[in-house]
Amino acid sequence: MSTTILSTRDLSRYFGGVAALNLVTLDIMDKQVHSIIGPNGAGKTTLINVITGQLEASGGKVFYQDKDITKRPVHDRVKMGLCRTFQITSIFMGLSVRENIRIAKQAQAGGSLRVFSRRDSLQEVSKATEEIISRVGLEDVADQPAKNLAHGDQRVLEVAIALAGNPKLVLLDEPAAGMSPTETDQVSELIKSLGREMAVVLVEHDMEVVMTISDRVTVLHQGGIIADGSTQEISENEEVKRAYLGTENWAPLIEL
């Protein structure tokens, strides 16, 4: 029996007079891959930003594990298990791959106020770091500075950093952006496996990815939800088709 891990109630966000999000009410279930799709400007990234605390909500509420987190700062939410990746890669470029993941793990596990020990004396942290490196397949580049990595590896590193936070809900903002078909497949597999352990919210433009791995899809258009259901239901929904009409994103859906 699936539990609701995150819900928003009448969530709104205004920029000047424009409503980027308008009374968005939705529920995210645990151990599912829940995709959020919609044409450009629909408000998908804004929604992620408000849920994670990057942006303040103009109205409405966000509940996580039945707690009202609407006013909580970003770092609090992360510590509660709400982790995310960004559309534009946001990692620690100057640090090594290993350190990127290690510091994320340390921030979650604790030990940051240990001023006089060495970093690697935090054994649990070091162990968990190696496990994550193996899981995402970055062993070969673990000692490289993150800025030297290929784009695809950087996107994977970003997911690894989110994982290091021991999340119960992970929000992925276009993880496959700029990836080759092979890399995209690998990332899709990774996301699917994540969806078995935790709640995954996925914002994606690549419809093939969305339709293949999602358990549930919510469609945003101009700041509001126009459809919510299984991949089958969404692909048959007339209003969704109309919203996407004329954009190339719709093509794969029609072929389905």
Next chain:
Amino acid sequence: MPQTIATLVDIILNSLVLGGVFLIVAIGLNIIYGLNRVMNLAHGSLYALGAYFGFTLVASGLNYFVALILAPVAVGLLGLVLERVLISPIRHHSIVYTLILTYGLMFCLDGAIKFFWGVETRFIRLPDFMRETVGLGPASYPMFRLVILIAIAAVMGALMFFLGNTRFGMNMRATADIPEMVSALGINVRFVQVGAFVLGCVLAGIAGVLAGPLFTVFPIMGHEMLISSFVVIVIGGLGSLRGCIYAALLIGLVQTLAEFFITDLAMVIVYMLMALILAVKPRGLVGEGRFE
């Protein structure tokens, strides 16, 4: 009673003059920052150069008002050169990088000022009519200050008109507000950014020529003005024009009052006020400041 009114008039008008000069400098700095994302620490030196250019032009026989037009143009041209040579190439670097670089530039320009004009204080000779005083009821106020006040108002009016009604002005606003979308709107972003930089420098130059008669012309005038602009910009909110206006007038008032009552530690009062405001509103008076 007439004495109190006279003092009051003095304080109000002085606040407006001081705040007005702060405003022109700070808006110039904000415009440069808003469009180029570079905080030009050499801005104070450009303000000083405006004053020095003004001094030289007047000393060589030109009318003050002619200098008021020509000196800023010269500063603007210098700004154009600086933009091409130093600012453009470094835009992709971190804030720390650009701050330290423009800091070095500030020292260079200040050194250049000392080299060309020496360290003595200079005075700008004003037209005769500006050296009189004007009767305002029970008060009398120096004419040159009134003229400067009018000039400030004219500059601000022109600037607001420019930003609101001309094509270039509106392109500037769009580029500052929605940089991701402007190229889609067909705006030549680089052109607008360079133009904004030059405009900011011109404003600094104007403020310098206006400040000359107010504060005299001396080598470190740029430092003091720069620090005051920092206070104004941060209180007003980085990149917020509206906040900048409120902040400039507020600081002009507070500093004038503080100097009237305490003189020596007047600036300390200003800094503590700044700390107080930021403690409560880190994004500036109107909360629009960029959080950078």
Next chain:
Amino acid sequence: MNNIHTAAMPAPALKRMRASKLNLLLFLTGVTVVAILPLILPNKFYLRLTNEIMIYGLLAMSLDLLLGYTGLLSFMHNAYLGIGAYATGILLIHVFPESLWLAIIGGVLITVLISAPVGWVQVRTGGLAFALLTVAFGMMFYTVGWKWYSLTGGDDGLMGVPQPDITFFGIKIVSSGDSFGIYYFTLIIVLGLFLLTWRVVHSPLGAVLEAIRENEQRAAFIGINVRLYKLIGWMMACGLAGVAGSIYILYRGYTGPGVMSAFAGAGVLMMVLLGGMGSLWGPFLGAAVFIFMQDYISTMTEHWEFFVGLVVILLVLFMPGGLAGFYGIMTKPRGE
């Protein structure tokens, strides 16, 4: 299956080890040279010069902790050396004329206590506003030092500061005003603080500060309370600067407001830039070079301002890693 390749050490780790052995050697050499300098070169001028280099090196190192490791730029970090110097000096004059240790501890405590609310206001804003605010607050302290005559002696400075004997558990080890003794006192304290700071930057706390420097947004999104840790880094840096100030007043017996001026602030920044940000030892090198240069330049030309500006520009453009060759924050691309 026993794969001999897995038994060998991976190449990058081996390189790191070799590099750190070299660094250790260089470090020990440097310390030894400074330690025996008064014995091989008993010239009082060089003694005082090196003493000054150590003090300013400590100040520059504290700025490196702030800028090179945490990524926060301060244009007037010298303000906290000034506060430390004045605080210790005033305590020596009025409260602890006999006890140096109490005066130093008191001076440093006062510096940290003053830096706390300033830091709190400053970290609430973003990095750019932070840098601008350090100028505003720095100027505020300078104005206080310059104008508050009854407290600080104003323009004349703090005069008549006693130089007590330095005692250790009751045993006198340095006589009042003995330059030789003060030199070694400085060396021990600066060395000790360097090692302490080295420990801290390689600790888990140091890792947090580096993460904040690299990507503030990402740091928040891994659960770091960015403001809190910035404040911690700030207070540590100001505390170290305060110690530098306490030693400074012991060494000079006097301080004036000039030590808190904007130009002195630029000097400290230059030391860190010259030496290399994020290296921790580079700033000492930078301090040495700067102090030597300053002597030369100010006597050679009255246009030192232009020269300083030019050097800064050239350093930033062509040698942002400084003499130590550390890049870190200077090569960070602009985030948005």
